[in-house]
Amino acid sequence: MYDILIIGSGPAGMTAAIYAKRANLNVVLFEKGAPGGQVVSTAEVENYPGFKKTSGYEVATNMFEHVLSLGIQVKFEEVIEVLDLVTHKVVKTTDSVYETKTVLITTGAVPRTLGVKNEENFTYNGISWCAICDGPLYKDKKIVVVGGGNSAVEESIYLSSLASHVTVVQNLPHLTADLKSQEILRNKENVEIIYDAKVIEFLGDFNLEGVKVLKQDKEILIPCDGVFEYIGLRPVTDMFKNLGILNDYGYVKVNSKMETSVKGIYAAGDVCEKQIRQIVTAVNDGAIAVQNILKYLEQ
Numbered sequence: 145m146y147d148i149l150i151i152g153s154g155p156a157g158m159t160a161a162i163y164a165k166r167a168n169l170n171v172v173l174f175e176k177g178a179p180g181g182q183v184v185s186t187a188e189v190e191n192y193p194g195f196k197k198t199s200g201y202e203v204a205t206n207m208f209e210h211v212l213s214l215g216i217q218v219k220f221e222e223v224i225e226v227l228d229l230v231t232h233k234v235v236k237t238t239d240s241v242y243e244t245k246t247v248l249i250t251t252g253a254v255p256r257t258l259g260v261k262n263e264e265n266f267t268y269n270g271i272s273w274c275a276i277c278d279g280p281l282y283k284d285k286k287i288v289v290v291g292g293g294n295s296a297v298e299e300s301i302y303l304s305s306l307a308s309h310v311t312v313v314q315n316l317p318h319l320t321a322d323l324k325s326q327e328i329l330r331n332k333e334n335v336e337i338i339y340d341a342k343v344i345e346f347l348g349d350f351n352l353e354g355v356k357v358l359k360q361d362k363e364i365l366i367p368c369d370g371v372f373e374y375i376g377l378r379p380v381t382d383m384f385k386n387l388g389i390l391n392d393y394g395y396v397k398v399n400s401k402m403e404t405s406v407k408g409i410y411a412a413g414d415v416c417e418k419q420i421r422q423i424v425t426a427v428n429d430g431a432i433a434v435q436n437i438l439k440y441l442e443q
């Protein structure tokens with residue numbers, strides 16, 4: 145029987161694993177993909193204290209090396225169900241079944257899609273959600289970025305250094321990213337921002353050739369070679385529906401101790417109902433969760 149099973153190796157899960165191991169808990173960290181979570185696909189990180197300007201890949205790699213250096217057991221298995229058996233919990237993965245005293249959910253979130261005409265035809269073939277992964281494919285080409293928040297603006301800044309031209313399509317009359325990033329973006333000569341506009345269709349036969357945008361009841365065609373969508377997140381929680389711990393939007397409801405309504409099941413990071421989803425807040429949640437799991441295990 146494990147003390148704690150952590151589901152997801154993003155910043156929240158890796159921080160929790162480090163705190164748990166250092167507290168001598170019998171811990172396993174599960175990951176269904178590459179370690180690092182959303183951070184791996186982040187081009188530049190400039191707001192994580194201690195790193196003035198770095199890549200998301202470097203932050204994620206450093207965290208994962210820290211995890212490995214402590215001898216923490218990492219299992220590359222997808223968790224498909226968690227059961228609360230009152231005496232203990234059961235975690236089912238694609239490979240096996242594990243028994244544990246506590247569970248920490250750190251499965252994070254994934255980008256939302258627009259859900260408009262022809263989007264499926266060009267998914268990962270013209271449309272991307274990862275500038276650092278796919279940006280180089282559009283060197284000296286025309287790109288459209290959809291969104292106006294921090295992710296959209298930061299990734300547009302990065303993409304503007306590769307692409308010949310970047311058009312940012314924002315559905316609001318203003319950007320919502322932090323002011324410093326907005327200023328950097330506006331000063332880029334090859335960036336144009338279209339406000340109050342919505343992408344309503346992707347255009348092209350085999351290759352993406354452009355997007356159709358609706359602005360004040362007028363349709364505008366923007367020719368482009370690639371589109372990057374940054375329009376918010378969707379929590380990764382389908383496999384926890386049976387526990388009754390989710391809010392109406394699918395996020396896990398937690399209190400300030402990162403406890404869910406099921407005793408012994410905790411959540412941390414972007415997967416939680418919360419105000420700010422960032423690396424620092426994910427890391428913060430992971431540490432708090434483990435401190436409270438320790439108290440729970442001592443009872």
Ligand SMILES: Cc1cc2nc3c(=O)[nH]c(=O)nc-3n(C[C@H](O)[C@H](O)[C@H](O)COP(=O)(O)OP(=O)(O)OC[C@H]3O[C@@H](n4cnc5c(N)ncnc54)[C@H](O)[C@@H]3O)c2cc1C
Pocket residue numbers: 151152153154155156157174175176177178179180181182183185186187188189190191192221222223224250251252253254295298299380383412413414415421422423424426
């Ligand atoms: C484009 C972009 C740019 C960003 N830029 C910044 C920035 O500059 N600064 C900043 O502070 N934050 C930034 N963020 C936000 C930051 O990346 C997140 O807040 C942070 O990664 C959340 O960490 P997390 O551990 O909660 O979840 P995640 O990073 O989402 O990690 C969750 C992990 O759980 C795994 N997982 C999911 N389901 C399962 C399962 N069933 N079984 C096993 N494993 C599973 C996933 O594969 C993933 O590795 C950015 C995000 C994006 C998308």
